[in-house]
Amino acid sequence: MGRGGHRRRLGRVRGGNVRPMTDFAASSRPATGARKTAPAALSWPEARRVATGAGRRLAGVRRPLDEALGGVLDGPLEALTDLPAFDTSAMDGWAVAGTGPWRVVGEALAGQRPHPALLDGQAVRIATGAALPPGATAVIRREHGCATDDQLRASVPELPVPGQDIRPRGQECRAGDQLLPPGAAVTPAVLGLAAAAGYDELRVVPRPRVELLVLGDELLGCGLPRDGRVRDALGPLLPPWLRRLGAAVDGVRRLGDDAESLFRAVDGSDADLIVTTGGTASGPVDFVHPVLRRTGARLLVDGVAVRPGHPMLLAQLPDGRPFVGLPGNPLAAVSGVLTLVAPVLRALGGRPEPAAGRAALADGVPAHPTDTRLVPVALDDRARTAEPLRFHGPAMLRGLAAADAMAVIPPGGTAERGTEVEVLVLDWE
Numbered sequence: 253m254g255r256g257g258h259r260r261r262l263g264r265v266r267g268g269n270v271r272p273m274t275d276f277a278a279s280s281r282p283a284t285g286a287r288k289t290a291p292a293a294l295s296w297p298e299a300r301r302v303a304t305g306a307g308r309r310l311a312g313v314r315r316p317l318d319e320a321l322g323g324v325l326d327g328p329l330e331a332l333t334d335l336p337a338f339d340t341s342a343m344d345g346w347a348v349a350g351t352g353p354w355r356v357v358g359e360a361l362a363g364q365r366p367h368p369a370l371l372d373g374q375a376v377r378i379a380t381g382a383a384l385p386p387g388a389t390a391v392i393r394r395e396h397g398c399a400t401d402d403q404l405r406a407s408v409p410e411l412p413v414p415g416q417d418i419r420p421r422g423q424e425c426r427a428g429d430q431l432l433p434p435g436a437a438v439t440p441a442v443l444g445l446a447a448a449a450g451y452d453e454l455r456v457v458p459r460p461r462v463e464l465l466v467l468g469d470e471l472l473g474c475g476l477p478r479d480g481r482v483r484d485a486l487g488p489l490l491p492p493w494l495r496r497l498g499a500a501v502d503g504v505r506r507l508g509d510d511a512e513s514l515f516r517a518v519d520g521s522d523a524d525l526i527v528t529t530g531g532t533a534s535g536p537v538d539f540v541h542p543v544l545r546r547t548g549a550r551l552l553v554d555g556v557a558v559r560p561g562h563p564m565l566l567a568q569l570p571d572g573r574p575f576v577g578l579p580g581n582p583l584a585a586v587s588g589v590l591t592l593v594a595p596v597l598r599a600l601g602g603r604p605e606p607a608a609g610r611a612a613l614a615d616g617v618p619a620h621p622t623d624t625r626l627v628p629v630a631l632d633d634r635a636r637t638a639e640p641l642r643f644h645g646p647a648m649l650r651g652l653a654a655a656d657a658m659a660v661i662p663p664g665g666t667a668e669r670g671t672e673v674e675v676l677v678l679d680w681e
């Protein structure tokens with residue numbers, strides 16, 4: 253269940269739990285799960301476009317600065333004050349009025365109210381960051397002046413230079429200036445800037461909350477594969493990656509291949525996005541389609557012309573929340589994250605799409621005749637090349653674990669060595 257503990261019930265049809273097929277708009281699957289005729293898979297670029305449009309940006313919330321990290325700005329960050337807010341000294345030394353020599357009449361430390369105005373020929377000892385007394389025309393650095401018996405002389409002939417080592421009020425910004433645009437990621441630097449500019453709280457688009465449901469009777473949470481069972485690889489892989497992509501993920505719920513428990517988990521979740529793994533195909537215990545049908549969801553993407561990962565799907569629950577079904581084969585699930593989950597998370601979280609990376613293939617890669625291929629590659633940033641890696645089968649993670657990116661190989665022919673292709677950088681850390 254989501255963090256708030258609130259359960260959102262999905263709409264039900266009286267007299268039965270299965271919605272009419274018209275509610276399962278894009279699907280042509282029969283209610284039992286097996287497919288009579290395969291619906292046309294969307295092309296990979298089209299599926300990504302649909303995913304981008306499937307998530308409505310979450311409403312902004314006010315957060316104290318220390319809880320705003322990792323969100324994005326809901327609106328522009330406008331300065332609440334001039335910065336600096338008052339004229340200050342940039343150096344330790346003396347603030348002076350007019351040309352020397354000067355009589356030292358007091359002291360100005362950071363954090364004190366401004367010293368009374370200086371007359372021509374007067375000076376105060378001043379600390380870096382202290383408010384400049386009115387009338388001061390320059391600052392003489394400690395190492396450029398010589399003070400005896402309250403008489404100050406510059407030890408460098410060119411001094412004083414008017415304005416030297418003074419940080420004038422408003423040098424960095426004026427109150428009301430836009431410091432950052434809406435959608436900027438809230439980094440530690442942004443927190444510092446916001447505090448300097450007078451903010452105690454920020455209005456941010458929150459991280460979308462993801463409910464992650466890992467399906468499969470065969471999955472083990474620990475130990476060696478045994479008795480036909482395998483270790484769950486996606487439970488450890490997905491949460492930290494989805495967090496990196498801007499999501500809030502409380503944890504993973506592992507469910508058996510049981511339609512009722514999947515329905516209850518989906519029905520009881522108040523997450524902004526539900527992601528399942530496994531059960532997308534048409535095997536005897538693949539329940540994602542029938543359960544979606546029972547919830548009254550609308551399928552937006554039902555299969556994508558991409559290898560691996562072609563059974564991935566994207567649906568919209570009756571209340572509009574998105575649902576992504578990732579295939580169970582681990583590299584196919586990774587392909588589904590890149591194709592569907594990442595764009596949906598960006599849309600929900602108000603994050604801009606990163607600029608597309610490109611690199612030249614260091615070796616030829618056979619393309620699929622009709623589908624896009626996503627192939628793990630090691631990037632050489634200096635040479636701007638991408639080396640295709642072995643062990644890239646849909647059930648394998650060995651290539652991925654050594655990869656920096658997935659190269660996008662468009663359908664048809666062979667992508668020859670030297671061909672420049674799009675690369676989706678795997679920003680793990």
Ligand SMILES: Nc1nc2c(c(=O)[nH]1)N[C@H]1C(S)=C(S)[C@@H](COP(=O)(O)OP(=O)(O)OC[C@H]3O[C@@H](n4cnc5c(N)ncnc54)[C@H](O)[C@@H]3O)O[C@H]1N2
Nearest residue numbers: 468483484485486530531532533538563578579580581584
């Ligand atoms: N008759 C057909 N069979 C299959 C097709 C097809 O088109 N026609 N597509 C194949 C492709 S491609 C994929 S991908 C898989 C997708 O299947 P599901 O999404 O239903 O996934 P499962 O059947 O539950 O599992 C598939 C495979 O992956 C292993 N798995 C599942 N979850 C995990 C996990 N968390 N960690 C590690 N491994 C996992 C599972 O044990 C299976 O070996 O369907 C093909 N079949």
Ligand code: MOO
Nearest residue numbers: 560561562584646
């Ligand atoms: O999606 Mo499957 O082969 O492409 O693992």
